[in-house]
Amino acid sequence: MKWVVPAGYKKEQIDWAGNILVSNKPSKEDFDKAFDILDNWRAIHGYPMHALKNRIDRYLSIMDPEGFGAQRLKRFFAIYYKLDRSKRGILRKLTLFQMQDLGGCRAILSNVNFVKPFCDKCFLKAKTKHKLITNHDYIAKPRPSGYRGVHLVYQYFSDKPGKKEYSGLLIEIQIRSKLQHLWATADETIGIFIDESIKSSEAKPEWLEFFKLVSSAFALMEKCPLVENTPQDEKELYLMIKQKEAELEVIKKLKSWKRGIHETQELKKKGKFQYYLLELNIPKEELSVTPFTEAERIKAIEKYAEIEKRNINKKEYNVVLVSADKTSDLQKTYTNYYGDTDEFVKVLTEIINKY
Numbered sequence: 001m002k003w004v005v006p007a008g009y010k011k012e013q014i015d016w017a018g019n020i021l022v023s024n025k026p027s028k029e030d031f032d033k034a035f036d037i038l039d040n041w042r043a044i045h046g047y048p049m050h051a052l053k054n055r056i057d058r059y060l061s062i063m064d065p066e067g068f069g070a071q072r073l074k075r076f077f078a079i080y081y082k083l084d085r086s087k088r089g090i091l092r093k094l095t096l097f098q099m100q101d102l103g104g105c106r107a108i109l110s111n112v113n114f115v116k117p118f119c120d121k122c123f124l125k126a127k128t129k130h131k132l133i134t135n136h137d138y139i140a141k142p143r144p145s146g147y148r149g150v151h152l153v154y155q156y157f158s159d160k161p162g163k164k165e166y167s168g169l170l171i172e173i174q175i176r177s178k179l180q181h182l183w184a185t186a187d188e189t190i191g192i193f194i195d196e197s198i199k200s201s202e203a204k205p206e207w208l209e210f211f212k213l214v215s216s217a218f219a220l221m222e223k224c225p226l227v228e229n230t231p232q233d234e235k236e237l238y239l240m241i242k243q244k245e246a247e248l249e250v251i252k253k254l255k256s257w258k259r260g261i262h263e264t265q266e267l268k269k270k271g272k273f274q275y276y277l278l279e280l281n282i283p284k285e286e287l288s289v290t291p292f293t294e295a296e297r298i299k300a301i302e303k304y305a306e307i308e309k310r311n312i313n314k315k316e317y318n319v320v321l322v323s324a325d326k327t328s329d330l331q332k333t334y335t336n337y338y339g340d341t342d343e344f345v346k347v348l349t350e351i352i353n354k355y
Helices: 011-023 028-043 046-065 076-087 113-123 178-194 203-219 234-250 251-262 294-310 327-333 340-354
Strands: 070-074 103-109 131-137 150-155 171-177 273-279 286-292 317-323
Touching: 011 028, 011 076, 011 273, 028 076, 028 294, 046 103, 046 171, 076 103, 103 113, 103 178, 113 131, 113 150, 113 171, 171 178, 178 203, 178 234, 178 251, 178 340, 203 234, 203 340, 234 251, 234 340, 251 340, 273 294, 294 317
Parallel strands: 103 171
Antiparallel strands: 070 103, 070 317, 131 150, 150 171, 273 286, 273 317
8 A cells, every 4th residue: 555655854854844934925936946845844743544444443442432523734825815814923933844734634433421431541541652742622611712522632652663663653533423513514614605714713703702602502412511601501501692693594504504514526426435636616515526436546646635735825615635444434524624514503403593
């Protein structure tokens, strides 16, 4: 099985590339070189990410067969956005080399009660050579935006030939319940269409308030801590959500966006696909999905880099390369790229109709 190998770039070169990518007017020569460095630096996280995803799958099959997982390499614009926010002083000082989530895995548990046991058995209390770097429980203490879930960052380690060259790379693991996942995907879906980052608390106040309230409603359902500065009483909370939903026309907009998005390339081609390149054109409300087999991994990564580079200045163009064992898992885990927020709308409707 062939994986992208490190090109030998040093920390200083990687950080230089990150600085060039967020600089005001880099030369074409510098930009192309910086993008090549980023492309390799990001791509080499593929194997450690794959190894940890396999671990997640093993434990899910035992502890929660209804749960599911996926993996993804971070999109260029997400990398750019994080580095740019750091440069502007909005985030703590962060360099491209230090970024902890270039490779990421998700584990979505069918019930919130499975999250802690899964975290413990699969990672925190398990025997592993990988080193735990950070452990943030945003279920016990939700983010101000309303985001809830557990975030772990591990430093990959291997002493096996052909694999130890990946030692030291960081992989982020997000573990959350299905209900928390519905909130997160609805948050990201709306963020894509209104061109704002709700989960980073960089959006219009009315949208930030709406998602904070809904997060607390979901937390009440799961008997978990609520977001700070939101009502503790169910009726008061639900009525506030009802009012905000009416003002923002959330359900109407979500349904409209879902109808508008259509797949321009059907997954009708026969074969067992492992990688999917998703290209979302927001103004045209078009989604293109290109599948790749396991043997086409390198081709998929190269195509991903090519499309990102070609659309480097088009914020309205969203592209991501994802891996999922089945097309159904792909749609479950990355519903924001399909505008498929039916389940979120269903729960939200129950909330606004209760009182």
